Amino acid sequence: MTIEYTPRGVCSRFFSIQVEDGIIQSVQVIGGCDGNLKGISSLLKGMKVEDAIARMEGIRCGGKATSCPDQLARALRTAMPQA
Template sequence: MKYSYRTEGTCCQAFDIETEDGKIKDVQFYGGCNGNLQGICSLIKGMPIGDVIGKLQGIRCGSKPTSCPDQLSRALSLIVEKEGNGEK
């Protein structure tokens, strides 16, 4: 399934997520720190959604209350609520 998510409180404005069988198939960020976000995308491809949420949830960027990885974990949590537990 493909999803789009608009971020709040980060340099990245939005991202697209593609999942398959409870795992991350692809993520595309729009804006933000390009190199860091490419690295995150590469590392999480193929990972179970629940594992990604656990690793990225609560990460902050400087004095901001959130970050691009935290926003990704929030979006993935919404996907889990919609589709199931993310542990397929």
């Protein structure tokens, strides 16, 4: 499954996330802090979706109510099965 997500309230402009069987295969980010987001993308590869959400959800950037990791968690929520 490919998740295409437009984040809100952050510098990043677009996420494309590949998920197979609940495991993150790749993360591509357009915009934002290039080095930091490449690092985050590399760390997420091979991680379970629910683990990534638990680690990133609620992280804030400076005075903002959200952050790129928080927005990635929100994007990943769309890959979670609906209960």
